[in-house]
Every structure is written in C-alpha cells, then in structure tokens.
Amino acid sequence: MAEKPISFTRPSLTGDEIRYIAEALQSGQLAGNGTFGQRCAALLRELTGANLALVTGSGTHALEMAFLVLGLEPGDEVIMPSFTFASTANAVALRGGVPVFVDIREDTLNLDEEKIEAAITPRTRALLPVHYAGVACAMDRMQAIAERHRLDIVEDAAHAIGATWQGRPLGGLGRMGAFSFHQTKNLSAGEAGALLINDPALIDRAEIVWEKGTTRLRFGRGEIGRYEWTELGSSYLASELVAAMLLAQIEAMASITARRQNVWQRYHASFEPLEQAGRLRRPVVPADCGHNAHIYYLLAEDAADRDRIIRFLGERGIRAVFHYVPLHESKAGRRYGRAPAPLPVTERQAARLLRLPIYPDLDIEDTDRIVAAVAAALD
Numbered sequence: 001m002a003e004k005p006i007s008f009t010r011p012s013l014t015g016d017e018i019r020y021i022a023e024a025l026q027s028g029q030l031a032g033n034g035t036f037g038q039r040c041a042a043l044l045r046e047l048t049g050a051n052l053a054l055v056t057g058s059g060t061h062a063l064e065m066a067f068l069v070l071g072l073e074p075g076d077e078v079i080m081p082s083f084t085f086a087s088t089a090n091a092v093a094l095r096g097g098v099p100v101f102v103d104i105r106e107d108t109l110n111l112d113e114e115k116i117e118a119a120i121t122p123r124t125r126a127l128l129p130v131h132y133a134g135v136a137c138a139m140d141r142m143q144a145i146a147e148r149h150r151l152d153i154v155e156d157a158a159h160a161i162g163a164t165w166q167g168r169p170l171g172g173l174g175r176m177g178a179f180s181f182h183q184t185k186n187l188s189a190g191e192a193g194a195l196l197i198n199d200p201a202l203i204d205r206a207e208i209v210w211e212k213g214t215t216r217l218r219f220g221r222g223e224i225g226r227y228e229w230t231e232l233g234s235s236y237l238a239s240e241l242v243a244a245m246l247l248a249q250i251e252a253m254a255s256i257t258a259r260r261q262n263v264w265q266r267y268h269a270s271f272e273p274l275e276q277a278g279r280l281r282r283p284v285v286p287a288d289c290g291h292n293a294h295i296y297y298l299l300a301e302d303a304a305d306r307d308r309i310i311r312f313l314g315e316r317g318i319r320a321v322f323h324y325v326p327l328h329e330s331k332a333g334r335r336y337g338r339a340p341a342p343l344p345v346t347e348r349q350a351a352r353l354l355r356l357p358i359y360p361d362l363d364i365e366d367t368d369r370i371v372a373a374v375a376a377a378l379d
C-alpha cells in the first residue's frame with residue numbers, strides 16, 4: 001500500500017481566522033486600514049520596534065513601496081543577492097533601477113558582506129539583503145559598509161518574521177524592512193505583506209505612497225481639510241478581509257514558530273550523522289542569529305545528486321523541492337540586472353539545495369519518515 005503523501009507546505013490555521021473574517025464582514029468596513037489592519041500594524045510594531053508598519057497586499061508590494069519611498073531613480077544601483085525571489089529585483093527594476101547581483105556566503109547562503117564593496121559604484125543607492133531561511137545577514141558589517149558609502153539598507157525580510165540578529169528582530173534593522181505573508185511563509189493570509197518603516201523621517205512619505213500617492217491618511221486623521229495627490233504611489237493596502245486573517249496568524253506567531261522549530265530541530269539532530277559522514281550539508285546558523293524555522297534545507301553533493309534525492313522522495317509520496325534559479329542566470333535578470341563579478345557560490349549552492357517539508361502540523365512520525373527516506377536515498 002502506498003504511504004500517505006506528505007506535502008511540502010501547509011498553512012496552519014488557528015481557528016480565529018474565520019471568526020475575525022466574520023467580524024470584518026459584519027462591521028461593513030472592508031477597505032484597507034480599518035480595525036483589523038490597524039491591529040496587525042500595532043502588533044508588528046510591537047514585535048519589531050518599527051516606527052510604522054503598513055500592511056500590504058503582498059511582500060512584493062512592500063518591496064516595491066520601499067523603492068518608491070526612497071525615490072529610487074533610473075540608473076540607480078541596488079546591491080542584492082542573485083539567490084533570491086524575483087520580487088527582490090523587480091522592486092528595483094520597476095523604478096528603472098539596476099539590480100546588482102553579489103555572491104552569497106558558503107555557510108548561510110546570505111549576501112557575502114566581504115564581496116559587497118567591490119560592487120559599489122557612484123550610482124549605488126542601497127543594499128537589499130535577504131535573510132535567507134530566516135537566518136540573519138551579518139548586519140553589523142552591512143551597516144558599517146552602508147555608513148561608509150552613504151547607502152540605505154532595505155531588508156528583504158520576507159522569510160524572517162520572528163527571527164532575530166543579536167536579539168533584535170529582523171525587518172527592524174534597516175531603514176525599512178519587508179515581510180511576506182504569502183501562503184508559503186511562516187504566517188500567512190494567502191497573499192499579504194508588510195512594510196516596516198524604521199526611520200521616522202520616512203513615515204510621511206511612506207503613508208502617502210501606501211495610499212495611492214495621496215494625503216488621504218492625514219485627511220482621515222483630521223489633520224488636513226481635504227486630501228490630494230502629492231507623490232507617486234499605488235494601491236498597496238490590504239483589505240480588511242485579509243487583515244482579519246493576518247491578525248489571527250500574527251497573534252499565534254509564538255506557537256506557530258515553536259511548532260516549526262520542533263520539526264527543524266528534529267531534522268537537524270537526525271541529519272548530523274549523515275553530515276559527519278560527508279553525505280550532505282546541513283543549514284548553518286551563526287551564534288548571533290535566532291532563526292524562525294522557516295526553511296529546512298539540505299545541500300547535496302551536486303545538482304544530479306539533489307535531483308535524484310528529490311525524485312527518490314517523490315516516489316515515496318514526499319514532496320521536497322529545490323529553490324531559487326539564480327536571478328543572474330534568468331532571462332529577466334540578464335536583461336535588467338548586472339553581476340559585476342562571477343557568482344560561483346550562488347551557482348553551486350543553488351544547484352545543490354533541496355528543501356524538506358516543514359509546517360506546524362508535520363508530526364514526528366512523518367518527520368522521521370522523511371529523514372529515513374533521505375538516508376535511504378543516500379545509501
């Protein structure tokens with residue numbers, strides 16, 4: 001008999017989602033920035049220390065907003081990893097900016113701080129580090145580089161809600177930070193995100209960009225008598241239906257993360273012997289990083305080995321997946337971006353990486369079944 005299939009990801013519902021959505025429906029207030037949106041924002045500020053949190057329709061929108069708020073101009077360059085999702089680069093390219101791809105570190109798969117300065121030119125405006133798998137980039141080094149060259153840091157913290165660097169919440173460390181609440185992320189409202197504003201000087205502009213480039217928020221607060229179009233903006237607010245679902249998820253962050261951690265730790269302990277035998281490599285988490293168990297990945301020997309393991313697991317009903325096709329090797333990445341130096345670590349690690357199922361409801365038996373299947377694939 002075929003074994004029960006194990007999916008790669010599954011959103012974890014708390015039960016409050018449907019109750020909050022019903023409340024939103026009954027309230028008749030469904031457009032953005034209502035009670036639920038404001039409660040989400042207040043919790044996100046509390047969790048991260050941000051001055052302002054704006055709940056958006058997606059993490060993609062939060063990143064797009066960030067570069068409108070910064071006033072990125074055509075030809076401005078933004079340094080980012082190539083090992084990331086298309087949205088990281090789209091946010092820059094949509095403003096006519098140039099995504100500049102820099103290699104990642106062998107251990108954490110995050111932007112390699114040692115290789116950033118060689119890519120800086122007079123057109124460089126910002127650093128856009130991605131905290132891969134909720135493991136923080138070396139923020140002290142990045143902040144020192146940003147200060148020396150007068151660059152802004154925008155964190156792509158799409159993976160990173162609840163994770164920390166030196167005890168400080170990710171997303172709250174750059175001038176701005178972007179979260180994603182897509183179905184595949186730790187907390188999910190289907191499609192949603194948030195932009196954190198950590199520099200008070202950007203608050204007014206961020207509120208305007210969020211509300212279609214108008215001063216509507218200030219009007220709504222009674223600060224001005226009428227509102228008008230003052231900047232470029234778009235419709236970046238999430239509706240109250242989405243915010244209602246998101247509120248339930250943010251409220252449950254501690255328990256959702258703890259249950260993911262159980263799975264992550266079980267994998268990590270179980271794969272230690274295989275790593276010691278040189279059969280695979282496990283994730284590396286530096287001592288000053290508190291991760292959020294967003295991803296459990298393994299690095300196989302090479303691409304052929306990785307593909308073989310994924311196939312082997314698939315034949316046993318277990319869905320494991322690879323991750324990013326490096327942007328500098330993709331069609332749009334070649335067209336809109338630039339890699340000033342070769343990216344050998346990006347290419348090698350992206351080709352070897354596979355992600356295993358991880359979600360709060362994945363029980364110990366299934367986790368152990370996955371571990372056993374990986375071990376059998378390597379046998």
Ligand SMILES: *Cc1c(COP(=O)(O)O)cnc(C)c1O
Nearest residue numbers: 058059060085087158180181182
């Ligand atoms: C998920 C993700 C995004 C985009 O978030 P969406 O909410 O799906 O729009 C951006 N960057 C990274 C690194 C992501 O993983």
